[in-house]
Amino acid sequence: MIKIAPSLLSANFAYLADEIKKVEAAGADLLHLDIMDGHFVPNLTFGPPVIAALRKVTKLPFDVHLMVTNPQELIEPFVQAGADILTVHAETAPHMHRLIQTIKASGVRAAVSLNPATSLTTIEEVLSDLDMVLIMSVNPGFGGQQFIPESINKIKRLRQLIESRNLKIDIEVDGGINKTTARTVVDAGATILVAGSAVYGAPDVTKAIQDLRGLS
Ligand SMILES: O=C(CO)[C@@H](O)[C@H](O)COP(=O)(O)O
Numbered sequence: 001m002i003k004i005a006p007s008l009l010s011a012n013f014a015y016l017a018d019e020i021k022k023v024e025a026a027g028a029d030l031l032h033l034d035i036m037d038g039h040f041v042p043n044l045t046f047g048p049p050v051i052a053a054l055r056k057v058t059k060l061p062f063d064v065h066l067m068v069t070n071p072q073e074l075i076e077p078f079v080q081a082g083a084d085i086l087t088v089h090a091e092t093a094p095h096m097h098r099l100i101q102t103i104k105a106s107g108v109r110a111a112v113s114l115n116p117a118t119s120l121t122t123i124e125e126v127l128s129d130l131d132m133v134l135i136m137s138v139n140p141g142f143g144g145q146q147f148i149p150e151s152i153n154k155i156k157r158l159r160q161l162i163e164s165r166n167l168k169i170d171i172e173v174d175g176g177i178n179k180t181t182a183r184t185v186v187d188a189g190a191t192i193l194v195a196g197s198a199v200y201g202a203p204d205v206t207k208a209i210q211d212l213r214g215l216s
């Protein structure tokens with residue numbers, strides 16, 4: 001079963017608690033939280049105090065996507081704030097093995113994300129330590145961008161690599177996911193779909209989530 005992770009980046013920030021309850025009631029599986037530092041990506045969002053406050057209003061697992069230059073310094077604060085999955089970017093992690101061990105030792109699931117221009121080879125040596133790989137299908141920093149079609153081939157190659165090693169690792173895809181691109185990435189091997197504008201921009205959020213799952 002494909003999991004859907006609405007991205008709060010496309011929600012109305014004046015009503016965060018309501019916006020989360022809306023997607024929870026509509027059948028979301030995870031809540032995707034985009035953490036941007038204005039340095040690794042040219043945008044700023046929210047930090048651990050906001051996540052800690054939101055933790056109290058929902059039971060949805062928190063899928064925290066760290067788009068920050070120094071992720072190692074933020075692991076503990078985000079774990080304390082209530083993260084369930086912590087994703088760091090390969091481009092920000094010269095000591096990726098140590099970083100993954102730090103995340104897992106803190107009791108949450110560990111994932112690495114790859115920008116569109118970053119090769120799968122950057123994670124080959126640590127693949128068996130990961131719970132999830134996040135393939136960016138846009139350049140990170142903003143919601144509402146167009147899906148980059150070359151991502152499909154990357155997802156296929158990652159799926160083959162995972163199967164060839166007999167691993168159980170989720171492939172999450174993030175950026176430009178809508179009803180149409182959802183089908184192509186699922187066919188390529190994705191198991192978790194992040195969607196911001198396709199969920200929060202839809203008139204009927206329940207239908208939007210079902211559409212992404214391929215149920216309507
Ligand atoms: O990480 C990011 C953007 O950097 C994403 O999670 C976006 O929030 C996805 O938004 P849509 O492309 O689905 O509108």
Ligand SMILES: [Co+2]
Nearest residue numbers: 034065174194
């Ligand atoms: Co994201």
